[in-house]
Amino acid sequence: xxxxxxxxxxxxxxxxxxxxxxxxxxxxxxxxxxxxxxxxxxxxxxxxxxxxxxxxxxxxxxxxxxxxxxxxxxxxxxxxxxxxxxxxxxxxxxxxxxxxxxxxxxxxxxxxxxxxxxxxxxxxxxxxxxxxxxxxxxxxxxxxxxxxxxxxxxxxxxxxxxxxxxxxxxxxxxxxxxxxxxxxxxxxxxxxxxxxxxxxxxxxxxxxxxxxxxxxxxxxxxxxxxxxxxxxxxxxxxxxxxxxxxxxxxxxxxxxxxxxxxxxxxxxxxxxxxxxxxxxxxxxxxxxxxxxxxxxxxxxxxxxxxxxxxxxxxxxxxxxxxxxxxxxxxxxxxxxxxxxxxxxxxxxxxxxxxxxxxxxxxxxxxxxxxxxxxxxxxxxxxxxxxxxxxxxxxxxxxxxxxxxxxxxxx
Amino acid sequence: xxxxxxxxxxxxxxxxxxxxxxxxxxxxxxxxxxxxxxxxxxxxxxxxxxxxxxxxxxxxxxxxxxxxxxxxxxxxxxxxxxxxxxxxxxxxxxxxxxxxxxxxxxxxxxxxxxxxxxxxxxxxxxxxxxxxxxxxxxxxxxxxxxxxxxxxxxxxxxxxxxxxxxxxxxxxxxxxxxxxxxxxxxxxxxxxxxxxxxxxxxxxxxxxxxxxxxx
Numbered sequence: 001x002x003x004x005x006x007x008x009x010x011x012x013x014x015x016x017x018x019x020x021x022x023x024x025x026x027x028x029x030x031x032x033x034x035x036x037x038x039x040x041x042x043x044x045x046x047x048x049x050x051x052x053x054x055x056x057x058x059x060x061x062x063x064x065x066x067x068x069x070x071x072x073x074x075x076x077x078x079x080x081x082x083x084x085x086x087x088x089x090x091x092x093x094x095x096x097x098x099x100x101x102x103x104x105x106x107x108x109x110x111x112x113x114x115x116x117x118x119x120x121x122x123x124x125x126x127x128x129x130x131x132x133x134x135x136x137x138x139x140x141x142x143x144x145x146x147x148x149x150x151x152x153x154x155x156x157x158x159x160x161x162x163x164x165x166x167x168x169x170x171x172x173x174x175x176x177x178x179x180x181x182x183x184x185x186x187x188x189x190x191x192x193x194x195x196x197x198x199x200x201x202x203x204x205x206x207x208x209x210x211x212x213x214x215x216x217x218x219x220x221x222x223x224x225x226x227x228x229x230x231x232x233x234x235x236x237x238x239x240x241x242x243x244x245x246x247x248x249x250x251x252x253x254x255x256x257x258x259x260x261x262x263x264x265x266x267x268x269x270x271x272x273x274x275x276x277x278x279x280x281x282x283x284x285x286x287x288x289x290x291x292x293x294x295x296x297x298x299x300x301x302x303x304x305x306x307x308x309x310x311x312x313x314x315x316x317x318x319x320x321x322x323x324x325x326x327x328x329x330x331x332x333x334x335x336x337x338x339x340x341x342x343x344x345x346x347x348x349x350x351x352x353x354x355x356x357x358x359x360x361x362x363x364x365x366x367x368x369x370x371x372x373x374x375x376x377x378x379x380x381x382x383x384x385x386x387x388x389x390x391x392x393x394x395x396x397x398x399x400x401x402x403x404x405x406x407x408x409x410x
Numbered sequence: 411x412x413x414x415x416x417x418x419x420x421x422x423x424x425x426x427x428x429x430x431x432x433x434x435x436x437x438x439x440x441x442x443x444x445x446x447x448x449x450x451x452x453x454x455x456x457x458x459x460x461x462x463x464x465x466x467x468x469x470x471x472x473x474x475x476x477x478x479x480x481x482x483x484x485x486x487x488x489x490x491x492x493x494x495x496x497x498x499x500x501x502x503x504x505x506x507x508x509x510x511x512x513x514x515x516x517x518x519x520x521x522x523x524x525x526x527x528x529x530x531x532x533x534x535x536x537x538x539x540x541x542x543x544x545x546x547x548x549x550x551x552x553x554x555x556x557x558x559x560x561x562x563x564x565x566x567x568x569x570x571x572x573x574x575x576x577x578x579x580x581x582x583x584x585x586x587x588x589x590x591x592x593x594x595x596x597x598x599x600x601x602x603x604x605x606x607x608x609x610x611x612x613x614x615x616x617x618x619x620x621x622x623x624x625x
Contacts, residue, residue, distance in 0.1 A: 301518075305544040305577045308551065341540060341579025345547075354578045400578070 015069040016062075026062045029069070060125075064206055117175040124168025125202050127161050166203055173199045238266055254299040257338070261295050283311040283321070283351060287344055290325040294340075298332035301339045308346030311407070317351060319385040320405040326377040327355040327401040335359020335399065350406045358398040378403075417532035420461035421445035422452040422478055423494070424470045428517065432465065435521030440528055449473050453481045456489060462532045466511070468495035468502050479509040492531045494519075500545045504615055507607050513537030530582075535597045536604035543576035546607060549614040562610040565603065572599045 017028035020038065027045055031038040049055030173195055242263040249255045265288075284306045291302035311317070324342070331340045335357035343354040378401065382389040387405035419440045423429050424447045433442060443459045446452035449472045456464055456478070464482070466475040479491050491511040495502060496518075503514050512531045515524065516539055527537040538546070550565045565573070575585040582600075586593045607615065 303540060303579065305540045307544045307547045307577065309548070343540070343544075343574075343578040345574070356579045358579075 014066060016066045017069055023059075024063045025068075026059055026066060029066060030062070060122075064209065117172040119172075120175060121169050121172030121199070121202065124165045124170075124172060125206075127165030127168065128203060128206055169199055169203055234270065238270075239263060257301070258296060258299045261301055262292065265292055265295075281313055283313055283317050283346065284344060286313060286318075286321045287324060287342065287353070290321055291328060291342055294325065294328040294332055298329065300332040300337075302328060302342050303339060304342045304344070306344045306346075308344075311346040311351060314408055316385045316387065316405050316408070319381055320351060320353060320387060320403055323378045323381050323387075323389065323403050324353050324355060326381075327403070330378075330401075331355060331357040331359065331399065334362070337398075348407070350404055352405075353403040354400060355403075356398065356400040361393045361395045361398050363393075363395060416441045417462040417528055418443045418459075419528060420452075420456055420459060420464045422447075422449075422456075422464060422470070422475065423467040424448065425467070428467075432524070436525055436528075437521070439525035449477055452478050456482050457486060460486070460489070462490060463528050464489060464491050465528070466491055466493055466506075468493055468506050475511075476506050476509045479506060479511055483510045490531050490534070492527060492537060500548075503542055503545060504549070504607070507542075507604070508615070510608070512604065514542045515539045516541065530597075534601075536600045538573070538576050538600060538603075540577045540579055543573040546603060547573050547577065549612060550606075562606050563612050565606065569599050569603050572596055573603060576600075 014033040015029050016025035017032060018025055020028050022028075022042065027041040028038050031041040034041075045055045045059055047055065048058065242259055246256050246259050249259070287306075288304055291304050294300065295302050313321075328340060328342065337357055337359040339357070341354070341356045343356075345352045378391070379389045382403060382405070385405065387403065389404075390402040391399070392402070393399035416438075417440050419436070419442050421429050421432060421442065422445070423432075426447065429445050429447070433445075436442065440463075443461050444455050446455050449470055452466075464478070466478050468475045470478075475491075475493055475495075479493075482489055482491075491506075492513045492515065493503075493506040493511040494515055494517055495506075496516065507514060512534075513527060513536055515527055515537060519527070519539075530537050546565075547570065550563075550570075571589065572585055575588060580588065582593050582596045585591075585596050589596075
């Protein structure tokens, strides 16, 4: 509905910012999300990095997990894409190397022989991650046949980038293994296994991550198009059919009105999802059903207003529905006006129905006593079931039938 | 404004067909001083042409009738609005009323009835369709829990009686005859219900409003 256009004054999403980024825009994105100055976040990352190395890890994780902001950024970057990735890779490698070297004299966290391998690995990961983020196949949920392209990327530089990135990571691992032969055999075995697993994770993790993203995008898109198809099918079965019938019967205004009314009623029910508690169960639904039937058979419009919510049908209320239907039919037949009002009010102890038209009206005495419609099918019927019918009519001002039925205490 | 002069009317609806239909149905009873099919031009033109009554469609892109009503009333509080809609979903209806419309009718209304409704709104009275009267009765049905303002949060029994008749399909004149009161009194009751509808904080109303994010 129209209101959705307005709901956009929300908190910024947590994304990586393309504008004003230093490395990958993580700090800028976090700062915007939290609504604080970007420098503060950057300083926090650097301090964390120097104190424990946690800053680097957090940054890398955020880099992988956070989506780009999806303004025009993806498009704007496309022309310089190749160059950017290399710079990015080198920058990350340099940062890692720098941090590790910085930490070394302090004697914390990284053993000496890790510095070079870590830098190599980080550079490789950066290349793999930088792979093709602006690629439309990645952003827009590619079809199944496009999955390979999603994983490897497109364009001339893509494959080279992936290969070189992988080589960097593998040589990082190799360098680490080569320098760590002082470890005793068992630990070495375990560490090697862990390192290889970690390396594989670094290489394939981002791919799998993005693959999952692409798949869920695709799934969303499929659900949307299924909804569209369902709606199209519904409109075709209902509205378009009715419009076709209306065109064919254009010279019979009464039929056209009836068709239009019926379609309106049906479409309204569908749109507003008043899932009708099957006409057999609820008083309001049963009365709407009776109204629709009378509209269809007698070519009048019945305006239904309901107050007071649901009311489960019982035997007496079923009598009320029948009497009401009779009143509607009388109004449609004898009033000579195109509109009849039906008002239902449900209260805890009773249900009241008013059927009113502004038509011809009648004098009670003037109606031949053998016309049993009113006396029998409305008044007698209501009385026998324990209810009451009051009929008010005056010639030329119309008729109103008031039906009251007590409700059985639930 | 007096009942003799023809009210100046402005139409806002994004359906061209509907606008020309209304134009021809209204005929000579009113003077149409302009029309618009979009929200922003409508806001601007209404400010320039100073109509007595704006007929505004509830559903339009870019904020709908509700935004037209709020924006215009902020600067021209004496313009009166009558909302028109094909839908009678309660949240739609309640939200335009709470935005400041003085009446609501469905698009199936006949030409003469619409003219009468416009005249009524132009004179500062309120116009309720049977459907709207039904909603209001529903919304004010329960006795409010912890009502902050009993005067605003409840209907008097007379107001209830009047609304019930509107829901049953009675015109103001018919209600006056039925209840042995003057038409003016009926109008007063309905205006007072409109005021409660716009100002009450009953949660049924705020909930409907919240569903349309207007509160």
